[in-house]
Amino acid sequence: AQKVTQAQTEISVVEKEDVTLDCVYETRDTTYYLFWYKQPPSGELVFLIRRNSFDEQNEISGRYSWNFQKSTSSFNFTITASQVVDSAVYFCALTRMDSSYKLIFGSGTRLLVRP
Amino acid sequence: ETGVTQTPRHLVMGMTNKKSLKCEQHLGHNAMYWYKQSAKKPLELMFVYNFKEQTENNSVPSRFSPECPNSSHLFLHLHTLQPEDSALYLCASSQDYRGREPQHFGDGTRLSIL
Numbered sequence: 102a103q104k105v106t107q108a109q110t111e112i113s114v115v116e117k118e119d120v121t122l123d124c125v126y127e128t129r130d131t132t133y134y135l136f137w138y139k140q141p142p143s144g145e146l147v148f149l150i151r152r153n154s155f156d157e158q159n160e161i162s163g164r165y166s167w168n169f170q171k172s173t174s175s176f177n178f179t180i181t182a183s184q185v186v187d188s189a190v191y192f193c194a195l196t197r198m199d200s201s202y203k204l205i206f207g208s209g210t211r212l213l214v215r216p
Numbered sequence: 217e218t219g220v221t222q223t224p225r226h227l228v229m230g231m232t233n234k235k236s237l238k239c240e241q242h243l244g245h246n247a248m249y250w251y252k253q254s255a256k257k258p259l260e261l262m263f264v265y266n267f268k269e270q271t272e273n274n275s276v277p278s279r280f281s282p283e284c285p286n287s288s289h290l291f292l293h294l295h296t297l298q299p300e301d302s303a304l305y306l307c308a309s310s311q312d313y314r315g316r317e318p319q320h321f322g323d324g325t326r327l328s329i330l
Contacts, residue, residue, distance in 0.1 A: 144326075145306075146308075148318040201272055202314045204261065208258050
């Protein structure tokens with residue numbers, strides 16, 4: 102069965118600290134897509150990154166970086182030098198590649214960055 | 217106007233009322249979605265439309281009735297709701313429904329059932 106686990110329910114850090122949000126997934130598909138979304142207090146989910154199962158290159162975008170490891174079925178997200186504006190709920194998601202193509206979300210990690 | 221727009225932002229209704237949620241996307245996408253986000257529960261997919269045709273109904277109770285008149289507009293008609301239906305309802309769109317493209321979300325409608 103497809104499943105996404107974000108074991109960290111809530112993380113609190115002080116501004117400028119680095120923080121890593123964990124994401125572990127389960128799937129039987131050989132081709133699949135992984136996503137990270139950010140949900141600030143305003144409510145909308147903001148797309149951050151997409152990865153397909155054949156591309157294990159890590160990615161860096163400014164203060165954000167992602168570590169995709171198929172061997173451990175993990176797709177972790179690191180924020181370097183965190184800022185108060187990074188406070189949000191972060192969701193990891195996996196696409197089911199059967200006929201439904203459903204996006205399976207993890208339960209989310211609430212990140213609080215304190216000044 | 218750009219992105220995905222949802223109205224209203226907040227809605228309070230009684231269990232016997234009938235109301236509708238509206239979603240409009242200005243991204244030229246072909247697929248649109250309704251999600252329900254309750255406290256302490258993962259995001260739940262409700263409905264998927266691709267080119268105005270419904271491709272997914274995720275066992276949603278009939279008191280929720282979706283309508284997709286065209287690829288840019290999506291409605292969720294509500295009637296005889298229950299208190300457990302209080303949640304944030306999110307609309308999303310994507311280029312296609314096959315899961316490869318990211319979904320773009322609206323701000324949501326916060327629904328409270330009295």
